Amino acid sequence: MAGLDGIHALITGAASGIGAACARRMAGEGAQLLLADINGDGAKALADELGQTSVQADVTRAADIERMLDLAYQRWGRLDVLFNNAGIAEVRQLLEITENDWDRMLAVNLRAVFFVLQGAAKRMRQQAPIAGSELRGKLIQTASIAAYRGGLANQAHYAASKAGVVSITRTAAQVLARDKITSNCICPGAVDTPMWRKIDREWSKFEGWEIGEAWKRRTSLIPLGRPETAEDVAGVVSFLASRDADYMTGQAVNVDGGLVMGN
Ligand SMILES: NC(=O)c1ccc[n+]([C@@H]2O[C@H](COP(=O)([O-])OP(=O)(O)OC[C@H]3O[C@@H](n4cnc5c(N)ncnc54)[C@H](O)[C@@H]3O)[C@@H](O)[C@H]2O)c1
Structure with missing residues:
Protein backbone atom coordinates (compact mmCIF):
# COMPACT_ATOMS: atom_id res chain seq x y z
CA MET A 1 0.00 0.00 0.00
CA ALA A 2 1.45 3.37 -1.04
CA GLY A 3 1.71 6.08 1.62
CA LEU A 4 -1.33 8.07 0.49
CA ASP A 5 -3.60 5.33 -0.84
CA GLY A 6 -7.23 6.21 -0.13
CA ILE A 7 -6.41 9.87 0.62
CA HIS A 8 -8.47 12.55 -1.15
CA ALA A 9 -6.68 15.89 -1.23
CA LEU A 10 -7.34 19.39 -2.50
CA ILE A 11 -4.27 21.44 -3.44
CA THR A 12 -4.55 25.19 -4.04
CA GLY A 13 -1.92 26.92 -6.15
CA ALA A 14 -1.41 23.54 -7.80
CA ALA A 15 -0.43 24.75 -11.28
CA SER A 16 3.10 25.83 -10.42
CA GLY A 17 6.11 25.45 -8.15
CA ILE A 18 5.55 23.86 -4.74
CA GLY A 19 1.87 23.01 -5.38
CA ALA A 20 2.71 21.22 -8.64
CA ALA A 21 5.61 19.29 -7.08
CA CYS A 22 3.33 18.22 -4.22
CA ALA A 23 0.68 17.11 -6.71
CA ARG A 24 3.22 14.94 -8.52
CA ARG A 25 4.53 13.47 -5.28
CA MET A 26 1.12 12.84 -3.72
CA ALA A 27 -0.29 11.33 -6.92
CA GLY A 28 2.76 9.04 -7.03
CA GLU A 29 1.94 7.92 -3.50
CA GLY A 30 -1.60 6.96 -4.45
CA ALA A 31 -3.64 10.04 -3.46
CA GLN A 32 -6.63 11.24 -5.44
CA LEU A 33 -6.31 14.95 -6.09
CA LEU A 34 -8.30 18.02 -6.96
CA LEU A 35 -5.88 20.61 -8.34
CA ALA A 36 -7.10 24.18 -7.93
CA ASP A 37 -5.50 27.31 -9.31
CA ILE A 38 -6.43 30.75 -10.61
CA ASN A 39 -4.51 29.53 -13.66
CA GLY A 40 -7.13 27.01 -14.75
CA ASP A 41 -5.24 25.92 -17.89
CA GLY A 42 -2.10 25.19 -15.88
CA ALA A 43 -4.04 23.17 -13.31
CA LYS A 44 -5.83 21.24 -16.07
CA ALA A 45 -2.60 20.41 -17.92
CA LEU A 46 -1.07 18.97 -14.75
CA ALA A 47 -4.28 17.13 -13.80
CA ASP A 48 -4.44 15.57 -17.28
CA GLU A 49 -0.81 14.47 -17.00
CA LEU A 50 -1.41 12.88 -13.59
CA GLY A 51 -4.87 11.45 -14.30
CA GLN A 52 -6.43 13.74 -11.68
CA THR A 53 -9.12 16.45 -11.59
CA SER A 54 -8.69 20.22 -11.77
CA VAL A 55 -10.72 23.33 -11.08
CA GLN A 56 -10.14 26.96 -11.93
CA ALA A 57 -10.56 28.91 -8.71
CA ASP A 58 -9.46 32.28 -7.37
CA VAL A 59 -9.13 31.66 -3.64
CA THR A 60 -9.82 35.31 -2.83
CA ARG A 61 -13.42 34.81 -4.03
CA ALA A 62 -15.89 33.22 -1.61
CA ALA A 63 -17.92 31.74 -4.48
CA ASP A 64 -14.82 30.06 -5.93
CA ILE A 65 -13.90 28.58 -2.54
CA GLU A 66 -17.40 27.07 -2.25
CA ARG A 67 -17.31 25.79 -5.84
CA MET A 68 -13.97 24.09 -5.36
CA LEU A 69 -15.03 22.46 -2.08
CA ASP A 70 -18.39 21.44 -3.60
CA LEU A 71 -16.51 19.71 -6.39
CA ALA A 72 -14.40 17.68 -3.93
CA TYR A 73 -17.49 16.62 -1.97
CA GLN A 74 -19.51 15.83 -5.11
CA ARG A 75 -16.67 13.69 -6.39
CA TRP A 76 -15.57 11.89 -3.24
CA GLY A 77 -18.18 12.68 -0.59
CA ARG A 78 -15.31 13.81 1.62
CA LEU A 79 -11.98 15.63 1.77
CA ASP A 80 -9.17 14.08 3.80
CA VAL A 81 -6.42 16.63 3.23
CA LEU A 82 -6.41 20.31 2.33
CA PHE A 83 -3.07 21.63 1.10
CA ASN A 84 -3.78 25.36 1.43
CA ASN A 85 -0.82 26.61 -0.58
CA ALA A 86 -1.73 29.35 -3.11
CA GLY A 87 0.24 32.53 -2.58
CA ILE A 88 1.88 35.56 -4.16
CA ALA A 89 5.04 37.54 -3.45
CA GLU A 90 6.49 40.88 -4.43
CA VAL A 91 9.45 43.04 -3.51
CA ARG A 92 8.60 46.50 -2.13
CA GLN A 93 10.59 48.68 0.18
CA LEU A 94 9.06 49.15 3.62
CA LEU A 95 8.53 52.86 3.05
CA GLU A 96 7.08 52.31 -0.45
CA ILE A 97 4.35 49.75 0.33
CA THR A 98 0.95 51.24 -0.56
CA GLU A 99 -2.43 50.34 0.88
CA ASN A 100 -3.20 48.55 -2.38
CA ASP A 101 0.02 46.50 -2.18
CA TRP A 102 -0.81 45.59 1.40
CA ASP A 103 -4.42 44.66 0.70
CA ARG A 104 -3.60 42.54 -2.34
CA MET A 105 -0.89 40.61 -0.51
CA LEU A 106 -2.98 39.98 2.58
CA ALA A 107 -6.07 39.10 0.49
CA VAL A 108 -4.34 36.16 -1.16
CA ASN A 109 -1.78 35.07 1.44
CA LEU A 110 -3.82 35.43 4.62
CA ARG A 111 -7.51 36.22 4.14
CA ALA A 112 -7.99 33.57 1.46
CA VAL A 113 -5.90 31.02 3.38
CA PHE A 114 -8.17 31.57 6.38
CA PHE A 115 -11.45 31.22 4.48
CA VAL A 116 -10.27 28.17 2.52
CA LEU A 117 -9.26 26.58 5.84
CA GLN A 118 -12.59 27.56 7.42
CA GLY A 119 -14.66 26.24 4.50
CA ALA A 120 -12.80 22.92 4.47
CA ALA A 121 -12.98 22.52 8.28
CA LYS A 122 -16.75 23.14 8.36
CA ARG A 123 -17.24 20.19 6.04
CA MET A 124 -14.51 17.93 7.41
CA ARG A 125 -15.94 18.00 10.94
CA GLN A 126 -19.13 16.37 9.66
CA GLN A 127 -17.47 13.48 7.87
CA ALA A 128 -16.42 10.03 9.09
CA PRO A 129 -12.76 9.46 9.99
CA ILE A 130 -10.16 8.96 7.26
CA ALA A 131 -9.79 5.26 6.39
CA GLY A 132 -7.23 3.75 8.75
CA SER A 133 -7.03 6.84 10.95
CA GLU A 134 -8.72 8.35 14.00
CA LEU A 135 -8.70 11.77 12.25
CA ARG A 136 -11.50 13.30 10.22
CA GLY A 137 -9.26 15.57 8.20
CA LYS A 138 -5.97 17.41 7.90
CA LEU A 139 -5.26 21.04 7.12
CA ILE A 140 -1.79 21.90 5.81
CA GLN A 141 -0.90 25.53 5.10
CA THR A 142 2.12 26.97 3.31
CA ALA A 143 3.68 29.65 5.47
CA SER A 144 7.38 30.58 5.10
CA ILE A 145 10.47 31.21 7.19
CA ALA A 146 9.67 34.84 6.30
CA ALA A 147 7.14 34.53 9.15
CA TYR A 148 10.06 34.56 11.58
CA ARG A 149 12.95 36.64 10.41
CA GLY A 150 15.36 38.24 8.18
CA GLY A 151 16.73 38.49 4.69
CA LEU A 152 13.40 39.84 3.54
CA ALA A 153 13.59 43.47 4.62
CA ASN A 154 11.95 44.37 1.34
CA GLN A 155 8.89 42.14 1.78
CA ALA A 156 7.26 43.38 4.99
CA HIS A 157 3.73 42.68 3.74
CA TYR A 158 4.65 39.18 2.56
CA ALA A 159 6.38 38.39 5.86
CA ALA A 160 3.39 39.68 7.84
CA SER A 161 1.01 37.53 5.81
CA LYS A 162 3.08 34.42 6.53
CA ALA A 163 3.30 35.17 10.26
CA GLY A 164 -0.50 35.31 10.09
CA VAL A 165 -0.60 31.90 8.42
CA VAL A 166 1.41 30.39 11.28
CA SER A 167 -0.99 32.03 13.72
CA ILE A 168 -4.21 30.76 12.14
CA THR A 169 -2.64 27.31 11.71
CA ARG A 170 -2.09 27.13 15.47
CA THR A 171 -5.51 28.51 16.41
CA ALA A 172 -7.18 26.04 14.05
CA ALA A 173 -5.17 23.21 15.59
CA GLN A 174 -6.38 24.16 19.06
CA VAL A 175 -10.01 24.69 18.09
CA LEU A 176 -10.40 21.74 15.74
CA ALA A 177 -8.59 19.07 17.78
CA ARG A 178 -11.89 18.12 19.41
CA ASP A 179 -13.26 17.43 15.92
CA LYS A 180 -10.21 15.24 15.17
CA ILE A 181 -8.92 17.64 12.54
CA THR A 182 -5.22 18.50 12.59
CA SER A 183 -3.68 21.74 11.35
CA ASN A 184 -0.01 22.21 10.52
CA CYS A 185 1.99 24.42 8.21
CA ILE A 186 5.28 24.23 6.40
CA CYS A 187 7.83 27.03 6.28
CA PRO A 188 9.97 26.70 3.14
CA GLY A 189 13.13 28.76 2.67
CA GLU A 228 15.87 24.30 -2.15
CA THR A 229 13.75 22.50 -4.74
CA ALA A 230 9.98 22.19 -4.77
CA GLU A 231 10.55 18.43 -4.41
CA ASP A 232 12.34 19.05 -1.08
CA VAL A 233 9.09 20.61 0.14
CA ALA A 234 6.89 17.93 -1.41
CA GLY A 235 8.45 15.14 0.66
CA VAL A 236 7.49 16.91 3.89
CA VAL A 237 3.98 17.81 2.72
CA SER A 238 3.42 14.21 1.69
CA PHE A 239 4.58 13.08 5.16
CA LEU A 240 2.18 15.54 6.85
CA ALA A 241 -0.63 14.22 4.65
CA SER A 242 0.19 10.63 5.57
CA ARG A 243 -1.05 8.62 8.52
CA ASP A 244 2.49 8.72 9.95
CA ALA A 245 1.87 12.38 10.90
CA ASP A 246 -1.53 11.80 12.53
CA TYR A 247 -0.30 12.79 16.00
CA MET A 248 1.15 16.14 14.83
CA THR A 249 -0.92 19.27 15.13
CA GLY A 250 -0.27 22.99 15.57
CA GLN A 251 3.22 22.73 14.11
CA ALA A 252 5.10 25.04 11.78
CA VAL A 253 7.72 22.84 10.15
CA ASN A 254 10.75 24.57 8.65
CA VAL A 255 11.90 22.99 5.39
CA ASP A 256 14.69 25.36 4.50
CA GLY A 257 18.10 23.68 4.51
CA GLY A 258 18.79 25.60 7.71
CA LEU A 259 18.38 29.04 6.11
CA VAL A 260 16.39 30.51 8.99
CA MET A 261 19.38 29.82 11.27
CA GLY A 262 21.98 30.97 8.83
CA ASN A 263 21.11 34.54 7.88
N1 LIG B 1 9.31 29.88 -3.56
C1 LIG B 1 9.70 30.09 -2.32
O1 LIG B 1 10.90 30.32 -2.04
C2 LIG B 1 8.73 30.03 -1.18
C3 LIG B 1 9.24 30.08 0.12
C4 LIG B 1 8.36 30.03 1.20
C5 LIG B 1 7.00 29.94 0.98
N2 LIG B 1 6.54 29.90 -0.30
C6 LIG B 1 5.09 29.80 -0.46
O2 LIG B 1 4.78 28.63 -1.18
C7 LIG B 1 3.53 28.78 -1.86
C8 LIG B 1 3.71 28.39 -3.30
O3 LIG B 1 4.70 29.23 -3.87
P1 LIG B 1 5.55 28.84 -5.17
O4 LIG B 1 6.95 29.23 -4.88
O5 LIG B 1 5.21 27.47 -5.60
O6 LIG B 1 4.97 29.95 -6.17
P2 LIG B 1 4.41 29.87 -7.67
O7 LIG B 1 4.21 31.28 -8.07
O8 LIG B 1 5.28 28.99 -8.47
O9 LIG B 1 3.00 29.15 -7.49
C9 LIG B 1 1.92 29.79 -6.84
C10 LIG B 1 0.63 29.32 -7.48
O10 LIG B 1 -0.45 29.95 -6.78
C11 LIG B 1 -1.39 30.36 -7.74
N3 LIG B 1 -2.22 31.47 -7.22
C12 LIG B 1 -1.83 32.75 -6.97
N4 LIG B 1 -2.87 33.49 -6.58
C13 LIG B 1 -3.96 32.67 -6.57
C14 LIG B 1 -5.33 32.84 -6.27
N5 LIG B 1 -5.82 34.04 -5.92
N6 LIG B 1 -6.16 31.78 -6.36
C15 LIG B 1 -5.68 30.57 -6.73
N7 LIG B 1 -4.39 30.34 -7.05
C16 LIG B 1 -3.54 31.38 -6.98
C17 LIG B 1 -0.57 30.79 -8.94
O11 LIG B 1 -1.33 30.84 -10.13
C18 LIG B 1 0.52 29.72 -8.95
O12 LIG B 1 0.15 28.62 -9.74
C19 LIG B 1 3.13 30.25 -1.65
O13 LIG B 1 2.22 30.34 -0.59
C20 LIG B 1 4.46 30.90 -1.27
O14 LIG B 1 4.27 32.09 -0.54
C21 LIG B 1 7.36 29.93 -1.37
Missing part, protein backbone atom coordinates in the same frame (compact mmCIF):
# COMPACT_ATOMS: atom_id res chain seq x y z
CA ALA A 190 14.32 29.91 -0.77
CA VAL A 191 12.75 27.51 -3.25
CA ASP A 192 13.55 27.46 -6.95
CA THR A 193 10.08 28.22 -8.37
CA PRO A 194 8.57 30.90 -10.63
CA MET A 195 7.79 32.89 -7.45
CA TRP A 196 11.46 33.19 -6.53
CA ARG A 197 12.36 34.08 -10.13
CA LYS A 198 9.96 37.03 -9.81
CA ILE A 199 11.44 38.00 -6.43
CA ASP A 200 14.93 37.79 -7.94
CA ARG A 201 14.00 40.05 -10.86
CA GLU A 202 12.43 42.67 -8.60
CA TRP A 203 15.08 42.51 -5.88
CA SER A 204 18.05 42.49 -8.29
CA LYS A 205 16.55 45.42 -10.20
CA PHE A 206 16.10 47.40 -7.00
CA GLU A 207 19.71 46.79 -5.96
CA GLY A 208 21.04 47.49 -9.47
CA TRP A 209 22.36 43.90 -9.74
CA GLU A 210 22.34 41.50 -12.69
CA ILE A 211 19.29 39.25 -12.83
CA GLY A 212 20.10 36.17 -10.76
CA GLU A 213 22.26 37.99 -8.24
CA ALA A 214 19.62 38.23 -5.47
CA TRP A 215 18.94 34.49 -5.78
CA LYS A 216 22.68 33.77 -5.73
CA ARG A 217 23.24 35.85 -2.61
CA ARG A 218 20.20 34.51 -0.78
CA THR A 219 20.93 30.85 -1.52
CA SER A 220 24.62 31.25 -0.65
CA LEU A 221 23.43 31.63 2.97
CA ILE A 222 21.83 28.16 3.09
CA PRO A 223 23.75 25.98 5.56
CA LEU A 224 23.04 22.77 3.60
CA GLY A 225 24.86 24.35 0.67
CA ARG A 226 22.36 24.19 -2.18
CA PRO A 227 19.14 25.91 -3.20
Whole structure:
Protein backbone atom coordinates (compact mmCIF):
# COMPACT_ATOMS: atom_id res chain seq x y z
CA MET A 1 0.00 0.00 0.00
CA ALA A 2 1.45 3.37 -1.04
CA GLY A 3 1.71 6.08 1.62
CA LEU A 4 -1.33 8.07 0.49
CA ASP A 5 -3.60 5.33 -0.84
CA GLY A 6 -7.23 6.21 -0.13
CA ILE A 7 -6.41 9.87 0.62
CA HIS A 8 -8.47 12.55 -1.15
CA ALA A 9 -6.68 15.89 -1.23
CA LEU A 10 -7.34 19.39 -2.50
CA ILE A 11 -4.27 21.44 -3.44
CA THR A 12 -4.55 25.19 -4.04
CA GLY A 13 -1.92 26.92 -6.15
CA ALA A 14 -1.41 23.54 -7.80
CA ALA A 15 -0.43 24.75 -11.28
CA SER A 16 3.10 25.83 -10.42
CA GLY A 17 6.11 25.45 -8.15
CA ILE A 18 5.55 23.86 -4.74
CA GLY A 19 1.87 23.01 -5.38
CA ALA A 20 2.71 21.22 -8.64
CA ALA A 21 5.61 19.29 -7.08
CA CYS A 22 3.33 18.22 -4.22
CA ALA A 23 0.68 17.11 -6.71
CA ARG A 24 3.22 14.94 -8.52
CA ARG A 25 4.53 13.47 -5.28
CA MET A 26 1.12 12.84 -3.72
CA ALA A 27 -0.29 11.33 -6.92
CA GLY A 28 2.76 9.04 -7.03
CA GLU A 29 1.94 7.92 -3.50
CA GLY A 30 -1.60 6.96 -4.45
CA ALA A 31 -3.64 10.04 -3.46
CA GLN A 32 -6.63 11.24 -5.44
CA LEU A 33 -6.31 14.95 -6.09
CA LEU A 34 -8.30 18.02 -6.96
CA LEU A 35 -5.88 20.61 -8.34
CA ALA A 36 -7.10 24.18 -7.93
CA ASP A 37 -5.50 27.31 -9.31
CA ILE A 38 -6.43 30.75 -10.61
CA ASN A 39 -4.51 29.53 -13.66
CA GLY A 40 -7.13 27.01 -14.75
CA ASP A 41 -5.24 25.92 -17.89
CA GLY A 42 -2.10 25.19 -15.88
CA ALA A 43 -4.04 23.17 -13.31
CA LYS A 44 -5.83 21.24 -16.07
CA ALA A 45 -2.60 20.41 -17.92
CA LEU A 46 -1.07 18.97 -14.75
CA ALA A 47 -4.28 17.13 -13.80
CA ASP A 48 -4.44 15.57 -17.28
CA GLU A 49 -0.81 14.47 -17.00
CA LEU A 50 -1.41 12.88 -13.59
CA GLY A 51 -4.87 11.45 -14.30
CA GLN A 52 -6.43 13.74 -11.68
CA THR A 53 -9.12 16.45 -11.59
CA SER A 54 -8.69 20.22 -11.77
CA VAL A 55 -10.72 23.33 -11.08
CA GLN A 56 -10.14 26.96 -11.93
CA ALA A 57 -10.56 28.91 -8.71
CA ASP A 58 -9.46 32.28 -7.37
CA VAL A 59 -9.13 31.66 -3.64
CA THR A 60 -9.82 35.31 -2.83
CA ARG A 61 -13.42 34.81 -4.03
CA ALA A 62 -15.89 33.22 -1.61
CA ALA A 63 -17.92 31.74 -4.48
CA ASP A 64 -14.82 30.06 -5.93
CA ILE A 65 -13.90 28.58 -2.54
CA GLU A 66 -17.40 27.07 -2.25
CA ARG A 67 -17.31 25.79 -5.84
CA MET A 68 -13.97 24.09 -5.36
CA LEU A 69 -15.03 22.46 -2.08
CA ASP A 70 -18.39 21.44 -3.60
CA LEU A 71 -16.51 19.71 -6.39
CA ALA A 72 -14.40 17.68 -3.93
CA TYR A 73 -17.49 16.62 -1.97
CA GLN A 74 -19.51 15.83 -5.11
CA ARG A 75 -16.67 13.69 -6.39
CA TRP A 76 -15.57 11.89 -3.24
CA GLY A 77 -18.18 12.68 -0.59
CA ARG A 78 -15.31 13.81 1.62
CA LEU A 79 -11.98 15.63 1.77
CA ASP A 80 -9.17 14.08 3.80
CA VAL A 81 -6.42 16.63 3.23
CA LEU A 82 -6.41 20.31 2.33
CA PHE A 83 -3.07 21.63 1.10
CA ASN A 84 -3.78 25.36 1.43
CA ASN A 85 -0.82 26.61 -0.58
CA ALA A 86 -1.73 29.35 -3.11
CA GLY A 87 0.24 32.53 -2.58
CA ILE A 88 1.88 35.56 -4.16
CA ALA A 89 5.04 37.54 -3.45
CA GLU A 90 6.49 40.88 -4.43
CA VAL A 91 9.45 43.04 -3.51
CA ARG A 92 8.60 46.50 -2.13
CA GLN A 93 10.59 48.68 0.18
CA LEU A 94 9.06 49.15 3.62
CA LEU A 95 8.53 52.86 3.05
CA GLU A 96 7.08 52.31 -0.45
CA ILE A 97 4.35 49.75 0.33
CA THR A 98 0.95 51.24 -0.56
CA GLU A 99 -2.43 50.34 0.88
CA ASN A 100 -3.20 48.55 -2.38
CA ASP A 101 0.02 46.50 -2.18
CA TRP A 102 -0.81 45.59 1.40
CA ASP A 103 -4.42 44.66 0.70
CA ARG A 104 -3.60 42.54 -2.34
CA MET A 105 -0.89 40.61 -0.51
CA LEU A 106 -2.98 39.98 2.58
CA ALA A 107 -6.07 39.10 0.49
CA VAL A 108 -4.34 36.16 -1.16
CA ASN A 109 -1.78 35.07 1.44
CA LEU A 110 -3.82 35.43 4.62
CA ARG A 111 -7.51 36.22 4.14
CA ALA A 112 -7.99 33.57 1.46
CA VAL A 113 -5.90 31.02 3.38
CA PHE A 114 -8.17 31.57 6.38
CA PHE A 115 -11.45 31.22 4.48
CA VAL A 116 -10.27 28.17 2.52
CA LEU A 117 -9.26 26.58 5.84
CA GLN A 118 -12.59 27.56 7.42
CA GLY A 119 -14.66 26.24 4.50
CA ALA A 120 -12.80 22.92 4.47
CA ALA A 121 -12.98 22.52 8.28
CA LYS A 122 -16.75 23.14 8.36
CA ARG A 123 -17.24 20.19 6.04
CA MET A 124 -14.51 17.93 7.41
CA ARG A 125 -15.94 18.00 10.94
CA GLN A 126 -19.13 16.37 9.66
CA GLN A 127 -17.47 13.48 7.87
CA ALA A 128 -16.42 10.03 9.09
CA PRO A 129 -12.76 9.46 9.99
CA ILE A 130 -10.16 8.96 7.26
CA ALA A 131 -9.79 5.26 6.39
CA GLY A 132 -7.23 3.75 8.75
CA SER A 133 -7.03 6.84 10.95
CA GLU A 134 -8.72 8.35 14.00
CA LEU A 135 -8.70 11.77 12.25
CA ARG A 136 -11.50 13.30 10.22
CA GLY A 137 -9.26 15.57 8.20
CA LYS A 138 -5.97 17.41 7.90
CA LEU A 139 -5.26 21.04 7.12
CA ILE A 140 -1.79 21.90 5.81
CA GLN A 141 -0.90 25.53 5.10
CA THR A 142 2.12 26.97 3.31
CA ALA A 143 3.68 29.65 5.47
CA SER A 144 7.38 30.58 5.10
CA ILE A 145 10.47 31.21 7.19
CA ALA A 146 9.67 34.84 6.30
CA ALA A 147 7.14 34.53 9.15
CA TYR A 148 10.06 34.56 11.58
CA ARG A 149 12.95 36.64 10.41
CA GLY A 150 15.36 38.24 8.18
CA GLY A 151 16.73 38.49 4.69
CA LEU A 152 13.40 39.84 3.54
CA ALA A 153 13.59 43.47 4.62
CA ASN A 154 11.95 44.37 1.34
CA GLN A 155 8.89 42.14 1.78
CA ALA A 156 7.26 43.38 4.99
CA HIS A 157 3.73 42.68 3.74
CA TYR A 158 4.65 39.18 2.56
CA ALA A 159 6.38 38.39 5.86
CA ALA A 160 3.39 39.68 7.84
CA SER A 161 1.01 37.53 5.81
CA LYS A 162 3.08 34.42 6.53
CA ALA A 163 3.30 35.17 10.26
CA GLY A 164 -0.50 35.31 10.09
CA VAL A 165 -0.60 31.90 8.42
CA VAL A 166 1.41 30.39 11.28
CA SER A 167 -0.99 32.03 13.72
CA ILE A 168 -4.21 30.76 12.14
CA THR A 169 -2.64 27.31 11.71
CA ARG A 170 -2.09 27.13 15.47
CA THR A 171 -5.51 28.51 16.41
CA ALA A 172 -7.18 26.04 14.05
CA ALA A 173 -5.17 23.21 15.59
CA GLN A 174 -6.38 24.16 19.06
CA VAL A 175 -10.01 24.69 18.09
CA LEU A 176 -10.40 21.74 15.74
CA ALA A 177 -8.59 19.07 17.78
CA ARG A 178 -11.89 18.12 19.41
CA ASP A 179 -13.26 17.43 15.92
CA LYS A 180 -10.21 15.24 15.17
CA ILE A 181 -8.92 17.64 12.54
CA THR A 182 -5.22 18.50 12.59
CA SER A 183 -3.68 21.74 11.35
CA ASN A 184 -0.01 22.21 10.52
CA CYS A 185 1.99 24.42 8.21
CA ILE A 186 5.28 24.23 6.40
CA CYS A 187 7.83 27.03 6.28
CA PRO A 188 9.97 26.70 3.14
CA GLY A 189 13.13 28.76 2.67
CA ALA A 190 14.32 29.91 -0.77
CA VAL A 191 12.75 27.51 -3.25
CA ASP A 192 13.55 27.46 -6.95
CA THR A 193 10.08 28.22 -8.37
CA PRO A 194 8.57 30.90 -10.63
CA MET A 195 7.79 32.89 -7.45
CA TRP A 196 11.46 33.19 -6.53
CA ARG A 197 12.36 34.08 -10.13
CA LYS A 198 9.96 37.03 -9.81
CA ILE A 199 11.44 38.00 -6.43
CA ASP A 200 14.93 37.79 -7.94
CA ARG A 201 14.00 40.05 -10.86
CA GLU A 202 12.43 42.67 -8.60
CA TRP A 203 15.08 42.51 -5.88
CA SER A 204 18.05 42.49 -8.29
CA LYS A 205 16.55 45.42 -10.20
CA PHE A 206 16.10 47.40 -7.00
CA GLU A 207 19.71 46.79 -5.96
CA GLY A 208 21.04 47.49 -9.47
CA TRP A 209 22.36 43.90 -9.74
CA GLU A 210 22.34 41.50 -12.69
CA ILE A 211 19.29 39.25 -12.83
CA GLY A 212 20.10 36.17 -10.76
CA GLU A 213 22.26 37.99 -8.24
CA ALA A 214 19.62 38.23 -5.47
CA TRP A 215 18.94 34.49 -5.78
CA LYS A 216 22.68 33.77 -5.73
CA ARG A 217 23.24 35.85 -2.61
CA ARG A 218 20.20 34.51 -0.78
CA THR A 219 20.93 30.85 -1.52
CA SER A 220 24.62 31.25 -0.65
CA LEU A 221 23.43 31.63 2.97
CA ILE A 222 21.83 28.16 3.09
CA PRO A 223 23.75 25.98 5.56
CA LEU A 224 23.04 22.77 3.60
CA GLY A 225 24.86 24.35 0.67
CA ARG A 226 22.36 24.19 -2.18
CA PRO A 227 19.14 25.91 -3.20
CA GLU A 228 15.87 24.30 -2.15
CA THR A 229 13.75 22.50 -4.74
CA ALA A 230 9.98 22.19 -4.77
CA GLU A 231 10.55 18.43 -4.41
CA ASP A 232 12.34 19.05 -1.08
CA VAL A 233 9.09 20.61 0.14
CA ALA A 234 6.89 17.93 -1.41
CA GLY A 235 8.45 15.14 0.66
CA VAL A 236 7.49 16.91 3.89
CA VAL A 237 3.98 17.81 2.72
CA SER A 238 3.42 14.21 1.69
CA PHE A 239 4.58 13.08 5.16
CA LEU A 240 2.18 15.54 6.85
CA ALA A 241 -0.63 14.22 4.65
CA SER A 242 0.19 10.63 5.57
CA ARG A 243 -1.05 8.62 8.52
CA ASP A 244 2.49 8.72 9.95
CA ALA A 245 1.87 12.38 10.90
CA ASP A 246 -1.53 11.80 12.53
CA TYR A 247 -0.30 12.79 16.00
CA MET A 248 1.15 16.14 14.83
CA THR A 249 -0.92 19.27 15.13
CA GLY A 250 -0.27 22.99 15.57
CA GLN A 251 3.22 22.73 14.11
CA ALA A 252 5.10 25.04 11.78
CA VAL A 253 7.72 22.84 10.15
CA ASN A 254 10.75 24.57 8.65
CA VAL A 255 11.90 22.99 5.39
CA ASP A 256 14.69 25.36 4.50
CA GLY A 257 18.10 23.68 4.51
CA GLY A 258 18.79 25.60 7.71
CA LEU A 259 18.38 29.04 6.11
CA VAL A 260 16.39 30.51 8.99
CA MET A 261 19.38 29.82 11.27
CA GLY A 262 21.98 30.97 8.83
CA ASN A 263 21.11 34.54 7.88
N1 LIG B 1 9.31 29.88 -3.56
C1 LIG B 1 9.70 30.09 -2.32
O1 LIG B 1 10.90 30.32 -2.04
C2 LIG B 1 8.73 30.03 -1.18
C3 LIG B 1 9.24 30.08 0.12
C4 LIG B 1 8.36 30.03 1.20
C5 LIG B 1 7.00 29.94 0.98
N2 LIG B 1 6.54 29.90 -0.30
C6 LIG B 1 5.09 29.80 -0.46
O2 LIG B 1 4.78 28.63 -1.18
C7 LIG B 1 3.53 28.78 -1.86
C8 LIG B 1 3.71 28.39 -3.30
O3 LIG B 1 4.70 29.23 -3.87
P1 LIG B 1 5.55 28.84 -5.17
O4 LIG B 1 6.95 29.23 -4.88
O5 LIG B 1 5.21 27.47 -5.60
O6 LIG B 1 4.97 29.95 -6.17
P2 LIG B 1 4.41 29.87 -7.67
O7 LIG B 1 4.21 31.28 -8.07
O8 LIG B 1 5.28 28.99 -8.47
O9 LIG B 1 3.00 29.15 -7.49
C9 LIG B 1 1.92 29.79 -6.84
C10 LIG B 1 0.63 29.32 -7.48
O10 LIG B 1 -0.45 29.95 -6.78
C11 LIG B 1 -1.39 30.36 -7.74
N3 LIG B 1 -2.22 31.47 -7.22
C12 LIG B 1 -1.83 32.75 -6.97
N4 LIG B 1 -2.87 33.49 -6.58
C13 LIG B 1 -3.96 32.67 -6.57
C14 LIG B 1 -5.33 32.84 -6.27
N5 LIG B 1 -5.82 34.04 -5.92
N6 LIG B 1 -6.16 31.78 -6.36
C15 LIG B 1 -5.68 30.57 -6.73
N7 LIG B 1 -4.39 30.34 -7.05
C16 LIG B 1 -3.54 31.38 -6.98
C17 LIG B 1 -0.57 30.79 -8.94
O11 LIG B 1 -1.33 30.84 -10.13
C18 LIG B 1 0.52 29.72 -8.95
O12 LIG B 1 0.15 28.62 -9.74
C19 LIG B 1 3.13 30.25 -1.65
O13 LIG B 1 2.22 30.34 -0.59
C20 LIG B 1 4.46 30.90 -1.27
O14 LIG B 1 4.27 32.09 -0.54
C21 LIG B 1 7.36 29.93 -1.37
